[in-house]
Amino acid sequence: MIDVGIIGATGYAGVELIRILHGHPQVHIRALGSVSFEGQDISDIYPSLAGICPQKLLATDEVIDACQVIFASVPHGVSEEIGRKCVDQDKLLIDLGADFRLTDPEDYKEWYKLEYKDPELHKQSVYSIPELHREKVKGAKIIGNPGCYPTSIALGLFPALKACVIDPDTIVIDSKSGVTGAGRGLSQTSHYPDCNEAFSPYKIASHRHTPEIEQTISQIVGRDVLITFVPHLLPVNRGIVSTIYSKLKTPLSPKEVHELYAHTYQGEQFVRVMKEGQAANLKNVRGSNYCDISLHVDTRTNRLIVVSTIDNMVKGAAGQAIQNMNLALGFPEDMGLHLAPLCF
Template sequence: MKKIQAGVIGASGYAGAELVRLLWNHPMVEVSGISSKSYTGQKISDLYPGFYQICDMVFQDEDSVIAASDVVFASLPHGLSEKLARKCFDADKIFIDLGADFRLDKEEDYAMWYGLDYHDPALHKESVYGLPELFRDDIKGKKIIGNPGCYPTSVALGLAPIMKAKLADCKHIIIDSKSGTTGSGKSLSEATHFPRCNESFAPYKIASHRHTPEIEQTLSRLCDEDVLINFTPHLLPINRGIISTMYVDLKETMKVEELHVLYEQFYANEQFVRVLPLGKTADLKYIKYSNYCDVSIHLDERSNRAIIVSAIDNMVKGAAGQAIQNMNILFDLDEGMGLKMVAPSF
């Protein structure tokens, strides 16, 4: 079988470089081209020495990458993907966007939270939100995929069984998430400057983070009811990983064992979601560099409040790994192909 020609636009950023790293080891993929506005003409191995003598590809222009590829991954800031998606769509090539441009259903939400309008509204009707474990059937046959955000992935996978079973009080959901610094991208900022971030821990963008409408959109879709959340992200002084702790008031009185069975049954056939045994707690250490999402189930019986903890690697399951998972679905490959790496245990 001929290998899939995969191009990466924005390969000089953290998520883009992670895509190249994972695609390079995919048995059915050949990396056909990489691009970067800032580093055109330079080798990726000059920027990331870990690629030296393994992948010494040179950053090209975007059009060259699109022309050489069957599938194009874009890892760019919001507002830059529409024109690329149009080029790919018109050329009958698959476009997987790791940015925010194709994640939200409503243009007014995008305008409110990202400050931009859609320049090509018709194109958005051709796209689909690509969270495989929840919307796999919607992904098949599509040409434009909006790869979910990292925080929304950790939350959606953590809460999906409760939401789908309509057990949650949808107006009172509290989400407390912590992310490593790679989540903010490669651009320098005061918050991620080493002296500021090291030995520090604080929330940011309280009640105003741009992933809020995406989380509410997905949870609302799962339970067929408008969901309202309080979402507070925090910055951890580590490189990668997201851990989300979610507090949900239950409509019915339940035992933790019942809740655990619900989760085990919901994810019984999902290779990348691991429902941990009762008494265990999801931990960032055991998902780093992997495409797995670990979920642990807890219940405060006094308040009948479920406390769900999920852990993902924001660069893999929260970005590049999930994008490749979407690619595997679109090309009728084993969904886990190229993604079954085990996290280090120390």
């Protein structure tokens, strides 16, 4: 059994890690950390965990000292110090924040208004969407877990980009996320009277996930690519739907596109390519580690339209982090992640 700890355990992604890791057969949740609620029982914050995870919330250093694997679900700018302590103690850090996602420090400085304090540490880190980067993960000591929007978008675009059937300079991405994507902290936009019965774009062409999306697309294509990305806030708890538009280089039929995606993702346990004529719906992935992808061709405009949907708290955060842990430790990639989606 591997002793694991969660720093930032009272956030939405942190408590989702607890829920999923509780059913993992090869790990033991040894320690939970929280700056805001240190000393309290986790069940005082989340009564649903009463009798399931009877643990007091500890300081960050106590979690690191007690565990072999550390999950950090903390704001950007915090994980570097945690990463240094983990590396020095030969422990695995899986960071669900933004500190180890971007390879270019100038991008981090521009979009997050901070600088890397420990550049050598970043050279030891690996960014991993498992379906795209799994060969890099085994033996890694720091894993940058992708953002939720970038995960849905990269999985939605990968087959078409890899096969060079679309023009990457024409990509336009329209994404919608549930309110949990904003985190547990209070804000006006996620306040119930403002988000209920509402639907609005936000951070138009300025969202911090933009450089991460461009980084992944550029690596697949082999050159720098800029995209148009507009996120929206849905009045639901969880889930992401990304609708992605791009120009086909040559006309393809819906059947040809479907065959391309089905072949690319053949054998992938957590990517489900839907049947022709179906449309992906976030309702069908809630609570699971699946990404559902539906494919549509606008023959009149010669555009490919990809709809990609995930649960932002599972495949977009905690589930994918556990998938990365499994890869790093040599466990079966799907271990502990056979979570059937909620039906309602």
